[in-house]
Amino acid sequence: MVEDPVIGLMRILRTALGLGATLWLVFAYPLKTGREDFVLGKLEDLLLGCAIVLVAGVVGVAAFILGARAPLGRLYASRLIWPLRALGVIFLGAGMAWLMLAFLRGDIPVGQWLGGHDITFGLFGKIGGTIISGLVFTVILIVGGVACAVGLVAALCFTLFALVTGLNSCFRTADVHELLPAFISPLLVWSLAVLQFFDDADVAAPAAVLTAFLLGGPVSVTALSVWEVRRLRSRYGITLRSALGR
Structure with missing residues (x-):
């Protein structure tokens, strides 16, 4: 080569x-x-x-x-294999962006899954466990939302960069x-x-x-x-x- x-x-x-x-x-x-x-x-x-x-x-x-x-x-x-990898990177970035957006929009019911489980594992009793579970659930939602927002921006930037470089190299057909x-x-x-x-x-x-x-x-x-x-x-x-x- x-x-x-x-x-x-x-x-x-x-x-x-x-x-x-x-x-x-x-x-x-x-x-x-x-x-x-x-x-x-x-x-x-x-x-x-x-x-x-x-x-x-x-x-x-x-x-x-x-x-x-x-x-x-x-x-x-x-x-x-090299052009296929270049395409795979773009699809990976687009898939991650879709996943982060789905979390932020609530299309993936994480809240329902967490709500159906006792996060405290019954250590604090029914009332105390409910309160603590609610607090932990709120913290998880806030931290998860921020993480998903950051991940969405990173995935979009990564996908855009992969698209531009892919077009510039014609998806590595030179390989x-x-x-x-x-x-x-x-x-x-x-x-x-x-x-x-x-x-x-x-x-x-x-x-x-x-x-x-x-x-x-x-x-x-x-x-x-x-x-x-x-x-x-x-x-x-x-x-x-x-x-x-x-």
């Missing part, structure tokens, strides 16, 4: 510039909708991008493995082969650009600015992908023909 630090740095800069351009557009022009709707819309775009990468990744990686000659196909298939992120990234950004073209703009900006913003990401990502392919070929001799064993 070839890990080029320059390519990794360029991917990080690409993501940072994209986030910076989005923030500049938001602060430079008024929003057409409320801030909450804008944030939710961006989260939907992020989830949609993950779905596109997931579908494109499954199709692309499957075609890549099936198109490779033996024993390369089996070798690439054995490396699928299967170095060329895969360069092929999948343009498909992702152009798909999102087409969807945004038919959607209403989030900010009241001039048409020229919106067009430049809409096309800037796909064009720059495509150019970077072409550069990655050329760098891998010129520095490491990695080509699509050699990757498939042709």
